[in-house]
Amino acid sequence: MARTKGYSDPKLELKLRDRYYYRTDSNPDFSKKVKDKSRTVSHMCFQCGTCTGSCPSAPRSSYRIRLFMRRNVLGLEEEALTDPDLWLCTTCYSCTDRCPRDIAPTDVIMAMRNYAYQRGIVPVNFLKTVQAIYQSGHGVPNNDVNRAARVRLGLAKDPPTTHSYPEYLPGIRQILDHWKVKEQADKIVAESEKKGG
Amino acid sequence: MANDYALFLGCIAPNRYPGCESAGISCSKKVGINLHPLKGASCCPAPGAFGSIDLNVFYAMAARNIVLAEKMGMDIALECNGCYKSIWEVNHKLKHNDDLRDMVNEVLKTVKDPSDPSGKSNMEFKGTIDVWHLIELYYDPKICGVEKIRDSVTRPLTGTRIGVHYGCHLLKPKKERHFGDTENPMWIEELVGALGAEPVQYRKKMQCCGAGGGVRGYDIVHALDIANEKLINLHEAKVDAVTEVCPFCQLQFDRGQIEIQEKFGKFWGLPVLHYNELLGLAQGMSPTDLALDLHAVPVDPFLKKIL
Numbered sequence: 001m002a003r004t005k006g007y008s009d010p011k012l013e014l015k016l017r018d019r020y021y022y023r024t025d026s027n028p029d030f031s032k033k034v035k036d037k038s039r040t041v042s043h044m045c046f047q048c049g050t051c052t053g054s055c056p057s058a059p060r061s062s063y064r065i066r067l068f069m070r071r072n073v074l075g076l077e078e079e080a081l082t083d084p085d086l087w088l089c090t091t092c093y094s095c096t097d098r099c100p101r102d103i104a105p106t107d108v109i110m111a112m113r114n115y116a117y118q119r120g121i122v123p124v125n126f127l128k129t130v131q132a133i134y135q136s137g138h139g140v141p142n143n144d145v146n147r148a149a150r151v152r153l154g155l156a157k158d159p160p161t162t163h164s165y166p167e168y169l170p171g172i173r174q175i176l177d178h179w180k181v182k183e184q185a186d187k188i189v190a191e192s193e194k195k196g197g
Numbered sequence: 198m199a200n201d202y203a204l205f206l207g208c209i210a211p212n213r214y215p216g217c218e219s220a221g222i223s224c225s226k227k228v229g230i231n232l233h234p235l236k237g238a239s240c241c242p243a244p245g246a247f248g249s250i251d252l253n254v255f256y257a258m259a260a261r262n263i264v265l266a267e268k269m270g271m272d273i274a275l276e277c278n279g280c281y282k283s284i285w286e287v288n289h290k291l292k293h294n295d296d297l298r299d300m301v302n303e304v305l306k307t308v309k310d311p312s313d314p315s316g317k318s319n320m321e322f323k324g325t326i327d328v329w330h331l332i333e334l335y336y337d338p339k340i341c342g343v344e345k346i347r348d349s350v351t352r353p354l355t356g357t358r359i360g361v362h363y364g365c366h367l368l369k370p371k372k373e374r375h376f377g378d379t380e381n382p383m384w385i386e387e388l389v390g391a392l393g394a395e396p397v398q399y400r401k402k403m404q405c406c407g408a409g410g411g412v413r414g415y416d417i418v419h420a421l422d423i424a425n426e427k428l429i430n431l432h433e434a435k436v437d438a439v440t441e442v443c444p445f446c447q448l449q450f451d452r453g454q455i456e457i458q459e460k461f462g463k464f465w466g467l468p469v470l471h472y473n474e475l476l477g478l479a480q481g482m483s484p485t486d487l488a489l490d491l492h493a494v495p496v497d498p499f500l501k502k503i504l
Contacts, residue, residue, distance in 0.1 A: 037252060056405045056423050057412070088419060090412045091245055092405035093369035097379050104370060113249040122250060125414030129246035133258075137239035139246065140208040146215060149488045153219045159211035160234035167311040168237035171320070175261060178304050179254045 023076065030077035030115075038111035040104040045069045051095035051105045063088040065095055065105050072108055081116040087123050117184075124192050127185035134182045137162025137172055200340060202274035202329065203266040204232035205284060208240050209444035210276055210471075216487035217444055220477035221276050221331060227349045227480055228341045230334055232274060237311065238262050241283035244366065245411040253300065259287035260301045260322045261308065268310070273328045276473060278443035279409070282366035285328040289373065292324040330367055332442045332472055333376075336384050346391045351481040353393025354503050359475070360397050360436040361385045362427065362450070364443040365405050379403065388472065389440060392479040399434035401427070406441075408449035418460055424453045428465045438468040438499045440475050447471055452493045468492070468499040478503065 003022065007013040035041060051065040052058050058065070063085035071080040080086065089109045096104040116122060129139045138161065147157040158164045162172065176182050210217040222232050239262060247255040262284060266273045273284060291298045305320040334340045363385060371379045380403060386396035407413070407423025428450070431439055441447055451469040458464040469492065470478075477487050478500075489496045 056407065056426075057419065060419060060422050087249075087410075087415045088412060089410050090365075090405045090407055090420070090423070091248070091410035092365040094365075094403075094405070096370040097372075102372075106370070110248050110252065114252055117250040123411070123415045126246045126250055126411050128414075129243055129411075130250065133240050133242060138208045138212060139240040139243045140212050142212045146212055146491070149491055150211075150215045153215055153486065153488055155211075155215055155219055159206050159218070160236050161206060161211065161238045163211075165237040165311070168239070171261065171308040171311070172239055172258070174308050175257045175304055176254065178257075179251055181251055181254055185250075 021074075023074065025078050026075040027077045028075045030075045030080075031072055033115065034072050034108060034111045037114060038104065038107040040107050042069050042072045042103055042105070042108050044101045044103055045073060046101060048100060050098050050100060054094040054098050056092060056094070057088045057090060061085065061088050065089070065109070068109060068112065069103070069105055072112070077115075080112055081119060081121055086112060086116060120184075120188055122188060124189050127189050130176070130181050130185040131189070134173060134176055137169055200229050201231045201233060201271055202334075203235040203269050203271040205235050205238055205241070205262060205266070205273045205275040205280055207275065207277045207280040207444070208243075209448055214444050214447060214471065214488070214491060216477070216489060216491065217276060217447075217471045217473050220471075220473040220482065220487055223482070224349075224473055224476045224480055225274075225331060225334070228335070228345050230274070230331075230341060233269070233271065235262070235265055235269070235273070237265055241277075241280040244279055244282040245409050246414075247283075249411055255283070256287050256291065256297060257301045257304050259283040260291060260305060261320060263288050263326065263328070264305065264320045264322055267323055267325050268312070270326075272326045274331050274334060275328070276331045276442065276471070277445065278330070278364040278366040279445050281328070281330050285330075286373065288324070288326070288328050291322055298322055298324070330442065332367070332385060332388070335388055343387050343391045346388060346476070350392055350479045352479055352503065354475070354479055355393045357394045357437045357499065357502050358397045358435060359389050359394045360399050360431045360434060360439045361389060361402070362406065362439055362441040362446055363403060364441055364446045365409060367442060385440075385442065385472070389475070392475060394475075397434050397436050399436070400430040406446040406449040408445055408453075413449060417456065420449065421453055421457050421460060424449050425457050425461065425463065428454070428457070428467060431467060432465060436467070437502060438470050438475075438496075440470050440472050442472050444471060455493045466494060466498070468494060468496040470496065470499070
């Protein structure tokens with residue numbers, strides 16, 4: 001959407017017409033917010049595509065890390081945060097290793113996911129890990145088959161973690177509650193279950 | 198005390214593949230590394246899940262685990278790349294960024310330390326320890342070194358071909374880590390060679406297993422397809438087993454092969470062994486001592502070659 005310059009001569013108006021790229025949904029604050037959280041400078045990106053070329057998710061999906069880098073520079077918050085492809089990054093850091101501009105695209109994705117989460121856009125599997133850790137201190141808690149195997153190996157049936165020392169759990173819950181992540185997780189999981197998700 | 202470390206277990210090793218834990222403890226003892234339990238540790242927390250939803254919580258949760266070891270006065274050793282990403286990286290970030298450290302300590306200061314009966318002492322990140330992956334301790338000649346590993350072998354894995362999967366979060370991003378080359382590193386191959394096995398190069402060795410970043414939970418077939426690509430390349434190189442240093446990669450390759458069979462109708466039957474399990478076998482531990490029966494893909498074809 002170009003701006004009109006309002007020159008009186010229509011020929012000059014046409015010749016010198018505004019060719020800058022404008023989007024009404026561009027939010028410069030978003031670029032800044034992502035920069036602060038990711039601690040990397042995505043405006044240095046010159047769109048070479050080395051990141052997408054290194055990405056294990058790209059050959060099997062429409063996920064393009066280069067596109068997210070551009071969205072970040074242009075401040076296209078809606079487009080970036082509502083794209084389900086945002087969650088296909090395996091955080092393997094191949095793009096970060098190979099970026100010729102020394103940017104960390106992986107960290108840009110992580111920062112964007114943080115902001116998506118704040119708006120309630122987040123796949124439930126991420127939240128279920130939060131709920132599991134709130135409950136037991138472990139993202140993957142122990143089970144009976146494993147307890148039996150541990151005893152056979154001469155290990156204690158539960159590892160010497162929060163499983164054996166539950167007195168450490170209140171401290172963990174205190175940290176999670178400080179940022180209200182359990183509350184947010186419960187809310188979003190309940191909503192998604194109501195929708196039958 | 199030089200070679201004493203607090204062992205940070207994480208979740209998948211103790212709760213799914215306990216053989217990794219017991220082998221880690223007994224094998225490292227044989228090469229002069231003593232591991233002590235880190236009481237009250239939690240999930241690292243999972244870098245994909247927690248980093249994605251709130252980086253501040255990620256920093257604070259990892260810092261709490263680090264503080265437990267600081268109070269013991271010991272460096273942390275661990276055996277999972279995911280844990281390495283959380284614990285090593287947060288330790289490094291908090292040491293070098295005052296703003297992050299202050300933010301984390303603001304919260305930790307309100308958290309009681311249950312090991313103090315008076316209930317007066319609280320948690321605080323001080324930045325007094327370092328974090329190591331067991332595999333780098335094995336490789337480090339000042340701590341252990343390849344020769345010492347070779348000397349500890351009583352049952353060489355002669356005649357076996359083994360592919361190495363490094364995993365991502367141990368080496369990458371390379372500018373933050375200290376391992377050098379991430380395009381074709383060869384140091385874990387040296388450690389595999391020390392066990393008498395033949396380390397095998399294969400296509401796209403450094404590709405991700407596909408499980409990280411929450412993708413395994415979010416889109417399982419997408420994650421499995423990435424693992425399947427690695428399995429195709431490993432199969433092409435005619436390996437007898439694949440070894441890794443990350444129980445989450447192990448879960449993805451091991452249980453993943455069963456899921457790949459269910460969803461894609463392909464079965465590879467490739468044994469997947471953590472380097473600690475491999476080292477355990479080479480040091481004479483029996484498959485039952487390592488709980489290899491908990492592996493989804495039977496390890497027997499590999500065991501037949503060495504027992």
